[in-house]
Amino acid sequence: MPATRETRLVTKRFGDEQAKTLAGYVASGGYQALKKALGMQPAAILDEVKKSNLRGRGGAGFPTGMKWGFIPKDAKTTYLVCNADESEPGTCKDRELMYWDPHLLIEGMAIASFALGCHHAYLYIRGEMMREHAVMQAAVDEAYRGGLLGKRVAGSGYELDITVHRGAGAYICGEETSLLNSLEGRRGWPRMKPPFPAVKGLFGQPTIVNNVETLMNVPFIVEQGGGVFAELGMGRSGGTRILCVSGHVNRPGVYELPLGITTRQLIDEVCGGIWKGRKVKAVIPGGSSMPPLDESELDVPIEFDALMTDPRIKEVEVRPGVKFDLGGGKTLRTMAGSGGVVVMDDQADLPAICARIMQFYAHESCGQCTPCREGTGWLARISQRVADGRGLPGDLELMESIAHGIGGNTICALGDAAAWPMLGFLTKFRGEFEAKLAASVAGAA
């Protein structure tokens, strides 16, 4: 039953219209964590976040405390940027979080800014989210009027401005260095790393970019302590996880759950099973850039490390028998990504779904690096012709070769985001692609 599985830290105010106002938020305990934080040493806040095992909820799962620790000690001007450019297909949590609890995000940003010595934080919100932009801007304005932002935050000597900045339609701007270029008023082209943003980011200054959900966990960590947050989690991952479940389940939804839940439990116990009495065939565990799972791989917890390392999940191959090399001999299984879980039933046309995913990445490639700009276009065209029954002999090998040529060879991860699912679908569901191809070749003859 959902009620017993759900653990609500950051979604606890969902459905409460009152909590969207400053008065309602304060009445339900809001801004207490900020007041506590303002009485702490910034270094002590950083320690709690490190202890909490909070990991980035945007996709990479990087330890937040460690990221914050990369800000140079002698930095004079630092920036915090909240990445609210949610656009990874299958992911719909940040939008809901901002809509239902805008002040929790402001409080999280204010605490993080104080800990990082930042006096101007930016909230980069996706351009299409016009409703959420209005909600966030109204909440920021109200926080200024209520003395929680501005010259003297909550009556302290700390000064903080928050500016809400709208994107204008570009998936790539969810990539943190592309986002920084966009925020500086440029085309959203990713930057070469190093230098990493923590050293040289927004306007050339040390900058931390964190996801919405990540920052919204910070008030809890300050109030309850990093240890409590870590205890709620599993292994090296603290807290809960918001999973956005879409596709062929009876109850799609945005659920905040314990990190140890398995994909099968998620489908059966939280989402009411597969629709129309069918069976599950494939599940994308964390946004469309992640390699899919097949039915035999659903008993692994949807936790960052488990999805990357559990031997019950097959390793992605560049061609049958040859494992994809992530570098340094590391192989690729899948990743928890953005929490966007897409469930496909036993009648789903996987080659057609894979082609739609490729079409997306081809559309969103920024055009900067040749392997991605050209490769994603070819993957989209070839996977579409295979899906449409117009494939040519050798097309599967061609797609593998193109995907392998993109993976790891681009400035940012968008190239990988196309290559990984392509190789993942071919590794685990090759038979479906071969059947399409056999039918096309037979038809052509």
Next chain:
Amino acid sequence: MQTAPLSDAAKQKLNAVLSRYPNAMAACLPALHLARAEYGHLGDDVVKLVADHLALPVAHVHGVVTFYTMFRREPSGQNVLRVCTNISCMLRGGYEILGAVERELGIKPGQTTPDGCFTLIEEECLAACANAPMMICGARYFLDLVPEKMPELLAELRQTPQTELV
């Protein structure tokens, strides 16, 4: 064609925006959103006007405008329908929704109805996957759509257009 100068209200907003950034270039996206609201679309003349206001090369602003899909170079309809067909919507009938809209309005994605009431856009994932299939129009979300209901919904939008906010 001569473009009217920015209204005083828009100029005020732009000055407020400029005060939030350490340089004028960073105000480029907000300024373009303002200009879009003011002029409806971002033709060459509007691009030049924004560039002049920010003291940026026209080429820079042109480069920015053409990078982002929301900065439309052509006039749009009163209602910009953004229909998602990405995988979560596709799995639950997103293409059927798009087809129903195409049939009802007689236009394809990228086109505007002759009466200027609707522009149709086939959109990538709009982050409402748990309520697929869906679309947005202005600041309104239309969730858990069914093809049969689309004519009724479009008739409602024709009566009460949902313009895109700044």
